[in-house]
Amino acid sequence: MKQRIGATRWWHICGYTVGIGLILSPGLSWGSEIGAAPPTERRETISLADAALKALKHNLDINISRHTKESRLADITVEQAKFDPTLSVNGQFNRIVNPLNRPVFGGTGGALTGITTFDQRTQSVTLDATTNLLTGGNVDLNYSPSRTSVNQNLAGGFLFNPAYTGGLALTLTQPLLRNAGIDIAKTFIRVAQNNAAVEEHVFRDRVLTVLATVEQTYWEVVFANENLKVAEAALKAAQELLATNRAKAKAGIMSIVDVLQAEAAVASRVEQVLVADKTIRDQEDQLRRLLNPTEEDLRQDMRLTPLDQPIVTLEPISLQEAIDVAIEQRPEIVQAKKNMETSDINTKFAKNQILPTLSFQGTMGMAGLGSDYSNSVNSNFSGDFYNYGAGLVLSYPLGNRSAWSTYSKRQLEEKNAEASLMSVRQQIIVGVREAVRRVQTDFKRIETTRSARIMAEKQLQAEQERLKVGLSTTRFVLDFQRDLATAQGNELRATVDYNKSLSNLSRHKATTLERYNLQLN
Numbered sequence: 001m002k003q004r005i006g007a008t009r010w011w012h013i014c015g016y017t018v019g020i021g022l023i024l025s026p027g028l029s030w031g032s033e034i035g036a037a038p039p040t041e042r043r044e045t046i047s048l049a050d051a052a053l054k055a056l057k058h059n060l061d062i063n064i065s066r067h068t069k070e071s072r073l074a075d076i077t078v079e080q081a082k083f084d085p086t087l088s089v090n091g092q093f094n095r096i097v098n099p100l101n102r103p104v105f106g107g108t109g110g111a112l113t114g115i116t117t118f119d120q121r122t123q124s125v126t127l128d129a130t131t132n133l134l135t136g137g138n139v140d141l142n143y144s145p146s147r148t149s150v151n152q153n154l155a156g157g158f159l160f161n162p163a164y165t166g167g168l169a170l171t172l173t174q175p176l177l178r179n180a181g182i183d184i185a186k187t188f189i190r191v192a193q194n195n196a197a198v199e200e201h202v203f204r205d206r207v208l209t210v211l212a213t214v215e216q217t218y219w220e221v222v223f224a225n226e227n228l229k230v231a232e233a234a235l236k237a238a239q240e241l242l243a244t245n246r247a248k249a250k251a252g253i254m255s256i257v258d259v260l261q262a263e264a265a266v267a268s269r270v271e272q273v274l275v276a277d278k279t280i281r282d283q284e285d286q287l288r289r290l291l292n293p294t295e296e297d298l299r300q301d302m303r304l305t306p307l308d309q310p311i312v313t314l315e316p317i318s319l320q321e322a323i324d325v326a327i328e329q330r331p332e333i334v335q336a337k338k339n340m341e342t343s344d345i346n347t348k349f350a351k352n353q354i355l356p357t358l359s360f361q362g363t364m365g366m367a368g369l370g371s372d373y374s375n376s377v378n379s380n381f382s383g384d385f386y387n388y389g390a391g392l393v394l395s396y397p398l399g400n401r402s403a404w405s406t407y408s409k410r411q412l413e414e415k416n417a418e419a420s421l422m423s424v425r426q427q428i429i430v431g432v433r434e435a436v437r438r439v440q441t442d443f444k445r446i447e448t449t450r451s452a453r454i455m456a457e458k459q460l461q462a463e464q465e466r467l468k469v470g471l472s473t474t475r476f477v478l479d480f481q482r483d484l485a486t487a488q489g490n491e492l493r494a495t496v497d498y499n500k501s502l503s504n505l506s507r508h509k510a511t512t513l514e515r516y517n518l519q520l521n
Contacts, residue, residue, distance in 0.1 A: 094123075
């Protein structure tokens with residue numbers, strides 16, 4: 001008998017000590033102050049639309065993709081500039097002083113009696129304009145007036161001294177086989193245009209990805225906030241049960257074991273509240289990073305409060321319509337089609353390079369001579385002095401292995417591009433089907449988890465009534481409290497997952513921008 005009394009006293013003392021320890025512990029005292037922000041923290045409410053717009057405006061990945069897209073546009077200009085005319089000016093002055101040891105026709109008289117100096121000075125300017133043609137040819141226009149003078153004592157045989165000459169020449173070179181034709185000449189322009197179009201849709205794909213990531217993270221912030229409320233409610237219920245059990249134990253109508261069980265449950269749920277609060281802060285940091293604040297802002301303690309509530313209604317979904325929309329709008333489809341077009345262009349160009357080089361060359365020009373520049377120009381354009389000519393140039397490398405190898409390579413690349421398009425279409429179809437199933441499944445989860453939560457509430461209420469009349473124990477009530485918190489968390493998770501699934505489906509259909517009424521300029 002004494003041993004039993006001693007044992008009872010020991011449990012009372014131990015229970016009293018543990019109870020005091022839990023009451024004074026910062027965990028339990030913090031439990032009633034969960035969510036209280038330190039004085040240095042700032043709070044900001046944010047909607048999903050605001051978060052999406054901020055991310056599009058400041059996201060680093062989007063800025064990088066935008067710059068890459070602009071560089072692809074610059075590549076088009078670079079290729080087009082190859083057909084811009086080129087103008088060159090070349091001015092020269094030359095003086096040649098040679099010794100003469102024999103007569104020069106038109107420059108000296110009879111026989112020379114000694115070494116005679118022949119001093120010739122030439123001043124010339126050459127104007128040259130050339131441009132590449134879209135037919136693959138080249139046109140060159142050259143005008144080269146000059147002034148020539150010799151020493152006066154030898155100038156008796158010259159008509160003009162100084163003499164002004166002018167020459168105007170037009171030369172045309174046009175390939176007839178290799179590199180001939182507008183399509184061949186514009187090959188690299190069209191490739192650059194396709195690359196720019198691909199990069200534009202890469203940019204759109206990046207925008208859609210950022211929006212989808214923001215949406216997914218935003219709903220995780222919503223879940224974390226609501227899950228904290230569930231944890232706080234569970235903690236409050238455990239604390240109320242603990243207070244009731246202590247009162248009953250003090251009145252002698254309940255054993256100290258029930259008090260200890262309630263205290264242990266309170267301690268466990270304080271931990272859950274702490275973990276839930278940490279999860280909120282982690283998700284808020286992830287969302288803030290997507291909004292790309294400055295480093296100074298990111299260092300500060302900023303709390304984000306989401307404004308949007310999850311959708312709990314089922315949106316009508318047509319699987320075939322969703323697949324058709326995805327096939328039409330997904331950036332990957334357009335990229336694959338542009339890659340196929342580029343491969344076809346490169347294949348045609350490579351096939352053209354197999355041909356021999358056969359070029360037509362034609363030239364025509366006019367010449368003039370006068371005692372001054374004006375006379376020279378008049379003589380030049382009078383049409384009295386002219387020249388013209390035409391010819392063909394043919395060349396072909398023996399074997400031509402390089403061109404044939406390149407052509408074979410381009411054909412393989414074209415086949416790969418076709419296969420890539422088929423693969424992308426298959427991936428999109430499978431992805432949309434999975435996204436639709438996920439939406440439907442997650443909505444059903446909302447219904448089932450709601451039913452489970454309602455049943456858990458009823459079971460907990462019934463068990464609490466049984467405890468009041470002494471037909472149950474604290475352990476059972478705590479178990480049902482835990483089951484209710486789990487059911488509430490499951491319902492919340494299903495609701496948030498349903499909204500994330502809707503976001504995922506929009507991403508697969510590439511309709512996220514339409515949901516926000518956004519257009520990419």
